[in-house]
Amino acid sequence: MKRLVQLAVLAMMAILTIGSAVSAPAAPPAMQKQVTQQGGFVLYLPAGWKAEEGRDGNLHMLRVADPALRYKVALQLGGAADADLMSLARRQVGQIAQLYPDLAISNLRVSSGGDRLMFDGAFSDGKGGHREMRAWLSLRDGQFHYATLSAPQGQLESIKPTLLTILANVRAMKSAEASGGRERTALPSMKPYRLSDGSASFQIPSGWRVKELGKGQFIASDPAGSPSFMVTSADVITPNLGVRVPGVPISPYLPPDKAWRFLTGAQGLASNMKFIEVNPRPRIAAQVAQVYTAGPVQVADFLYHCDTREGPSKGYTLGISFGSRLDTNWNFRHITVAAPRDRFEDYAPLFGAMLGSYALDDDWAKNYVRQGMERLRQMERQTARMVAGNARDIREMMQAAYDERQKSQDYLDYKRSQTIRGEQDWISSMEGGTVYHTDNWGTRNTTTGETWEGQPYDYVRFTGRNPRHNEDMTPIDSRELWEKHRR
Numbered sequence: 001m002k003r004l005v006q007l008a009v010l011a012m013m014a015i016l017t018i019g020s021a022v023s024a025p026a027a028p029p030a031m032q033k034q035v036t037q038q039g040g041f042v043l044y045l046p047a048g049w050k051a052e053e054g055r056d057g058n059l060h061m062l063r064v065a066d067p068a069l070r071y072k073v074a075l076q077l078g079g080a081a082d083a084d085l086m087s088l089a090r091r092q093v094g095q096i097a098q099l100y101p102d103l104a105i106s107n108l109r110v111s112s113g114g115d116r117l118m119f120d121g122a123f124s125d126g127k128g129g130h131r132e133m134r135a136w137l138s139l140r141d142g143q144f145h146y147a148t149l150s151a152p153q154g155q156l157e158s159i160k161p162t163l164l165t166i167l168a169n170v171r172a173m174k175s176a177e178a179s180g181g182r183e184r185t186a187l188p189s190m191k192p193y194r195l196s197d198g199s200a201s202f203q204i205p206s207g208w209r210v211k212e213l214g215k216g217q218f219i220a221s222d223p224a225g226s227p228s229f230m231v232t233s234a235d236v237i238t239p240n241l242g243v244r245v246p247g248v249p250i251s252p253y254l255p256p257d258k259a260w261r262f263l264t265g266a267q268g269l270a271s272n273m274k275f276i277e278v279n280p281r282p283r284i285a286a287q288v289a290q291v292y293t294a295g296p297v298q299v300a301d302f303l304y305h306c307d308t309r310e311g312p313s314k315g316y317t318l319g320i321s322f323g324s325r326l327d328t329n330w331n332f333r334h335i336t337v338a339a340p341r342d343r344f345e346d347y348a349p350l351f352g353a354m355l356g357s358y359a360l361d362d363d364w365a366k367n368y369v370r371q372g373m374e375r376l377r378q379m380e381r382q383t384a385r386m387v388a389g390n391a392r393d394i395r396e397m398m399q400a401a402y403d404e405r406q407k408s409q410d411y412l413d414y415k416r417s418q419t420i421r422g423e424q425d426w427i428s429s430m431e432g433g434t435v436y437h438t439d440n441w442g443t444r445n446t447t448t449g450e451t452w453e454g455q456p457y458d459y460v461r462f463t464g465r466n467p468r469h470n471e472d473m474t475p476i477d478s479r480e481l482w483e484k485h486r487r
Contacts, residue, residue: 031165031190036062042171044189046162059144064166071159073166076146085110085139089117092137092146100124112276115140116345122153132156138345147349161356165190165203168353190353193220203357204229205350216360226310227339227347229354234263234332241328243408255280256300256319259332270306270313278302281318288320295323295330305341314344316351411479414486422459426473427485428466435485436473438462 031044036053041062043051054061059078065071097103100123107120116138125131133150149156149163169189193210194201200216211219213232221228236259237243237250244250249266251259257278264270281299289297301318315338322331335358337351338344418424426436435446442453443462452467464473476482 031169033189040172043166044169045166049166060172062170070152070155071163072148072150073163074146074148074150075167075170076144077172078144079142083139083144085114085117085137088139088144088146089119089137092135093119093121096121096123100126129153136348140345145345161353164349164353164356168350190357192357198361200231200358200360202229202359203354220354226308226313227337227343227350229337229351231335231358233334235329236263236332237329238327240326253296253323253327253330254321254332255298256317256321256332256334257302259321260302260317260319260334263332264306270308273304273306276303276305285320292322295325295327297322308338310340312341313338314341315339407483408479411482414482424459424462425476425486426464427476427481428469428471428473430466430469430471433485435476436466443467 032047034045034051035042036051038053040053048067051064059076062075064073103121103123105119105121110117118136121133123131130153131150132153133148135148138145147167151159189206190203191206193204195212197214204220208220208222217232219230237248238252251262261273279301285297285299298321303316306313315336317334317336319334324330339347422440424438428434437444437446438459440459442451443457444451455461466473
């Protein structure tokens, strides 16, 4: 899970459209399909890489390496009904230590449920070189899963996207035999995807659909709707502004985890959200705050359970809450992966590969950041002028909000009165915007006073057909039309 956290941090730092663009990991090289000699695994590897299949008791094993044996991936699958996770982890570490006695383990983390763990390792390769590794172990329902990545010291971070892509695309053809009857999820092959506006690119499984939201944002999911991978944002108005805008939620400024619970609930996307862990990221927040100066910034990542339209789900989100000094509005941005609750761990390698592949186009990002900073400066100048020109203890923005609320109330009063009285106003485009007024007695041209009484011109039966010209008039049923023609 920590791998998901690290890759999500990288991706979120890349999508921040304030400050300088952050370089994202390079896209993995082109992959070629390979089948192991025994036919137990189908996988995709860079040209020249090799894969070997093996067995160790009831464990089904796979080893992958580049031609120079610098970068390696290893995978073990099998049944372990009478074992516990820590004893399995000690056994795996012991086997490594037999080959490399100077093995040093660090960053050991165990999930709250005790069914999965990860750790980092460093050791000498016996040839004068030093290597680093990362390992994941899980034990659920008697099924054991162990995966490792390794590389020369200092090179693992740069090669991780490629190694994770390899791991994510492994198909265990004999998984039922190796795991005691439980079929492991066959993860699909990956393909590159670039948003149509050129703002970002990433990799997703073949057959997944993408809903583009612009400015580096999207929602990607398999045809069934889950699992999913998304980068999106949401604007929120605070109660201090005193207005309601259709489709825009209202809430005080919230930290990321509470913002996520509120927004997904308000939009009907998730309910009964229960956080497994919440990790504030003050270091990232401090970096963002060096550039974003319009208000407070909070960053956190969190793992959670929730109920969605697809059923019980599990997700991981890295979120950023951008506040404002005037406390009138705020913005929430996030990068999220989610899957059915009982399959989330199986998709973790796939999620890692997708998160690691997300990158903003450098030229687009720099241009967008430049435009964004210029817009921010314009807003600062406008705000300064508004404050300077207003009363000492009243901000013009709050006055504008009050005026906006009054206009909204006036329009609502207009529509309510028309409904109660049985009236409707119409606009004639052929007469240059002349307003026709219909009531229970008939229809009247409000400019000339000409009136048509009775049927079919009364409120109940009048269809909006101009009595004088061959046109269907437009009803005043929006605030925009009301302000232009009747206010």
